[in-house]
Each structure stands twice: as C-alpha cells, then as structure tokens.
Amino acid sequence: MTGTRNGYLLVGAMASIGAGAVHFLAAGMHTEHATLARLMVVLAAAQCVTGLLVLVTERKAVALSVLAVNGFAAAMWVFTRFADVPWIAGLTAEAPQVADTVCAALGALAVLAVGVGLVRPGASLPPLRSGIAAAAVGVLALAAMLNGVGHVHSHGDGDHAHAAGEDHSHGEHPDTGDAWPRPFDPTQPVDVSGVPGVTAEQEQRATALIRSTLDGLPAFADVNTVGALGFRSIGDSATGYEHFINTGYLRDDAFLDATRPESLVYRVDGANRTLVSAMYIAKGKKIDDPDLVDYGGALMQWHVHDNLCWRAGDNGPQVAGVTDEQGNCPPNSINPGSGNPMVHVWIAPHQCGPFAALEGHGAGQAGTDGRRTDTCATGHDHGGGHK
Known part of the structure; x- marks a missing residue:
C-alpha cells in the first residue's frame, strides 16, 4: 500500500474496535450462559485486536482479518434476528435492540470501510473527515454501551432485560x-x-x-x-x-x-x-x-388428563366435563383416557x-x-x- 495512511482503513479499524467494545459489555450481560459469554469475549477480543493492528500496519492480511471477523459478527446478528443457534445455549432469536443493532452496524461499517481501503489502496479521506468519522464511531459505540448497561438484550414483547447492578x-x-x-x-x-x-x-x-x-x-x-x-x-x-x-x-x-x-x-x-x-x-x-x-x-x-370427557362439536372435539366419582361421563360424551x-x-x-x-x-x-x-x-x- 502507499506510504500515507489510508483514511478508509482508519475508519474501519475504529469501527471494529467500537464493535468489540460493545461486545465486551454484552458478554458481561450474558453470564447466565457461560459458553455464550465466553464466545462473545473471544469475538470482542478479535474485533479489538484486528482493529488495533490495522492502526499500526496496512498489511493486506491484517485488513482481511478485520473483514472476516466483522463480517461473521454482522452475519450472526442478522441470522439471530430470525432463528436460534441450538448448539449454543442462550443464542436465541430476539428482536433488535439499540446496543446489538449499533454493534452490528459498526461491524458492517468496518467491513465496508476496510473493503474500500483494500480495493482503493491509494485512496484516502482528508485527515479532518477521517478524524470526524473516527470520533463519530467512538461516540456511537459509547452511546450503545450506555444504553446496553440497562438494556442489553430483550426477547419479544416481554422485554426482559438484564440491568447493570441488578x-x-x-x-x-x-x-x-x-x-x-x-x-x-x-x-x-x-x-x-x-x-x-x-x-x-x-x-x-x-x-x-x-x-x-x-x-x-x-x-x-x-x-x-x-x-x-x-x-x-x-x-x-x-x-x-x-x-x-x-x-x-x-x-x-x-x-x-x-x-x-x-x-x-x-x-x-x-x-x-x-x-x-x-x-x-x-x-x-x-x-x-x-x-x-x-x-x-x-x-x-x-x-x-385422565378424567376429561369429550363430545363431538361443529369445529372439532369439545370438553363436556369430567368423570364423576364412578368414572362416568355426562351423556353423549366419552373419556378417552389420559x-x-x-x-x-x-x-x-x-x-x-x-x-x-x-x-x-x-x-x-x-x-x-x-x-x-x-x-x-x-x-x-x-x-x-x-x-
């Protein structure tokens, strides 16, 4: 790559670090599922480490590692909006919340920005713009973490969140x-x-x-x-x-x-x-x-239920009552057993x-x-x- 810093890689690195920071917080809020929490810590560390490496080197292998880690994280977020991951306890489908959505968005931004940096190694953002973009990423990650302190994950309409200090x-x-x-x-x-x-x-x-x-x-x-x-x-x-x-x-x-x-x-x-x-x-x-x-x-x-009595109805079987002390059902009904x-x-x-x-x-x-x-x-x- 060129001798000057690539602004797109800078933004991608900051986005990856921001996503990792939010993931670290989320791991702490999922401690009731030890395996899931450990996996989230590993993913968070990978996002932070690869992001930090991009800040000090523009080697293509390092940039590709940011793409891989954050692409996986964003894809998993999309998948778990619709389906469970049955072999990982606690990784169930849930509605989007602020913290996890921002985390996924930062991961997607890391993929996009680093991808542009790889395709256009000679391109760069003006220092002011890249600095503003990096600062915006930091503010966004911080806001997501503050929101996540009281509401990291919820499940459906019940909105059963884990709050800090609870x-x-x-x-x-x-x-x-x-x-x-x-x-x-x-x-x-x-x-x-x-x-x-x-x-x-x-x-x-x-x-x-x-x-x-x-x-x-x-x-x-x-x-x-x-x-x-x-x-x-x-x-x-x-x-x-x-x-x-x-x-x-x-x-x-x-x-x-x-x-x-x-x-x-x-x-x-x-x-x-x-x-x-x-x-x-x-x-x-x-x-x-x-x-x-x-x-x-x-x-x-x-x-x-071994004492229910059923009768035929217009839309299917209907409960007619329960058996009496002698085990008999009301007229025109039967007890089919348990x-x-x-x-x-x-x-x-x-x-x-x-x-x-x-x-x-x-x-x-x-x-x-x-x-x-x-x-x-x-x-x-x-x-x-x-x-």
Missing part, C-alpha cells in the same frame, strides 16, 4: 428461597436458578424455552386470526381460560416449538381473549419418557411460575404418583381453569 444471584431468593415454583414476571429477567437437583443443562433448556415462547407466541395473540392457522376451541371458556388446539401441529414432528404450539391458552374476559400461555403437547410419548422428564427436570411438569403429556409455558405473569398449571377441577396428573411441581400455595385466583 441482583441476579443464583443463590437464595428473598421470598421463596430455593423453592420452586416461584412467581414469574415476563418483564423481569428469566431466573430458574438455585433449584435443588436441577442441572445446569436443564436450567439452560428451561430458560431457552421460556424465552423462545416469550418471543414467538405473541404472533398468535389475535384470537380472531388463529382459526385460519388451524386452531379450534375446545369449548372450555366457562373455566375462565379457553384452549385452542391445532391438530396439524399436534401431528407434526415439532417439539416445544413456539412457532408451532400444539395449543394456545387465552384468558377469558367476556368476549375478549388475552393470550397467556402455550400448552405444548408431546404426541406419542409416555409421561415418563426421558425426553420429557430430563428436559427441565423439576422445573417443568409434564402432565396428563392422552398425550403436556406442559404450559406462560407469557403472562403468574404467581406459580412460568410452567404453572391451570389449577382446579380436572387439573390433571403428573406421572404415576400424581404429584405436581407446577402448583403453588393456595389463595391465588387462577381463573378456575382445568387444563
């Missing part, structure tokens, strides 16, 4: 100790930590499921549109909650997929319906299947946790001993539901 310990909980379940608030960080007997992998899977449900389920919020997707009410609105089943999703191979939930649960308020929970159904599996039992351990409670295991994941606040049961008449059984870990102390009104 007490997010994995030990005792002020009100509940290590007890499970504990109250769930989707506007707060997901915390399923500290439950005896639950492994780190089970915590990670349960957390990822809650977050993916918070992200994906609001797509079904309008009850007037889900019929076109194949959902049909089972006619249980009198309980205070109404379930809509999708038999097409029930027959497919999706498992705990928020884009294809087998059942939706709406809170009933007169003619209004508010989406509050997914009810995932594991067709063809037994309730003691290791795929179910080991997924979230004691955090999640798969259950079955059916397929299911589990709730809430996107609305619930005193009994993110996997809470709809307690009450016909609440279902868990395994052979009938114990449930998705219920909590009495005295809370859950609408009298029964699924």
Whole structure:
C-alpha cells in the first residue's frame, strides 16, 4: 500500500474496535450462559485486536482479518434476528435492540470501510473527515454501551432485560428461597436458578424455552386470526381460560416449538381473549419418557388428563366435563383416557411460575404418583381453569 495512511482503513479499524467494545459489555450481560459469554469475549477480543493492528500496519492480511471477523459478527446478528443457534445455549432469536443493532452496524461499517481501503489502496479521506468519522464511531459505540448497561438484550414483547447492578444471584431468593415454583414476571429477567437437583443443562433448556415462547407466541395473540392457522376451541371458556388446539401441529414432528404450539391458552374476559400461555403437547410419548422428564427436570411438569370427557362439536372435539366419582361421563360424551403429556409455558405473569398449571377441577396428573411441581400455595385466583 502507499506510504500515507489510508483514511478508509482508519475508519474501519475504529469501527471494529467500537464493535468489540460493545461486545465486551454484552458478554458481561450474558453470564447466565457461560459458553455464550465466553464466545462473545473471544469475538470482542478479535474485533479489538484486528482493529488495533490495522492502526499500526496496512498489511493486506491484517485488513482481511478485520473483514472476516466483522463480517461473521454482522452475519450472526442478522441470522439471530430470525432463528436460534441450538448448539449454543442462550443464542436465541430476539428482536433488535439499540446496543446489538449499533454493534452490528459498526461491524458492517468496518467491513465496508476496510473493503474500500483494500480495493482503493491509494485512496484516502482528508485527515479532518477521517478524524470526524473516527470520533463519530467512538461516540456511537459509547452511546450503545450506555444504553446496553440497562438494556442489553430483550426477547419479544416481554422485554426482559438484564440491568447493570441488578441482583441476579443464583443463590437464595428473598421470598421463596430455593423453592420452586416461584412467581414469574415476563418483564423481569428469566431466573430458574438455585433449584435443588436441577442441572445446569436443564436450567439452560428451561430458560431457552421460556424465552423462545416469550418471543414467538405473541404472533398468535389475535384470537380472531388463529382459526385460519388451524386452531379450534375446545369449548372450555366457562373455566375462565379457553384452549385452542391445532391438530396439524399436534401431528407434526415439532417439539416445544413456539412457532408451532400444539395449543394456545387465552384468558377469558367476556368476549375478549388475552393470550397467556402455550400448552405444548408431546404426541406419542409416555409421561415418563426421558425426553420429557430430563428436559427441565423439576422445573417443568409434564402432565396428563385422565378424567376429561369429550363430545363431538361443529369445529372439532369439545370438553363436556369430567368423570364423576364412578368414572362416568355426562351423556353423549366419552373419556378417552389420559392422552398425550403436556406442559404450559406462560407469557403472562403468574404467581406459580412460568410452567404453572391451570389449577382446579380436572387439573390433571403428573406421572404415576400424581404429584405436581407446577402448583403453588393456595389463595391465588387462577381463573378456575382445568387444563
């Protein structure tokens, strides 16, 4: 390259350093996922180091390393706006936020500026312009980090951010100790930590499921549109909650997929319906299947209903009630048995946790001993539901 400094490389280097600085902050806000946090630290270091090297040398190999590192970072940001990376716990699809968007934009700017510098090695920006551009990059990165201190990552409409200084310990909980379940608030960080007997992998899977449900389920919020997707009410609105089943999703191979939930649960308020929970159904599996039992351990409670009575309806099967003490159903209805295991994941606040049961008449059984870990102390009104 020429003996004079290339202004485009300078801007690209500063953009790469700025993106790395934002990534360092983001890594600190993802410490609940150790592997993800470590990978973010490595990426941040690579962006900073390659950017610094470009400031001291214009070797083509160094410039190409900036292109590679920042191109990868920007591409991953785009990919994770739409899809999860299943082999990295915590790297789930999420809506764009200020900090991560600025970080991706700085990475893209680094690629663009260094690319121009490589294609036009003799070109340069006037010193004043390159200085202003570098200063603007620094200000932008600083603003993104200040924003990220209180709001690094969110997931869907729940906007459950991790704020700096927040007490997010994995030990005792002020009100509940290590007890499970504990109250769930989707506007707060997901915390399923500290439950005896639950492994780190089970915590990670349960957390990822809650977050993916918070992200994906609001797509079904309008009850007037889900019929076109194949959902049909089972006619249980009198309980205070109404379930809509999708038999097409029930027959497919999706498992705990928020884009294809087998059942939706709406809170009933007169003619209004508010989406509050997914009810995932594991067709063809037994309730003691290791795929179910080991997924979230004691955090999640798969259950079955062995006392529901069903009748034919105009739009599919309808709940007619529950069996009486003799095991009999109301006239013109039948009890088909326990059916397929299911589990709730809430996107609305619930005193009994993110996997809470709809307690009450016909609440279902868990395994052979009938114990449930998705219920909590009495005295809370859950609408009298029964699924």
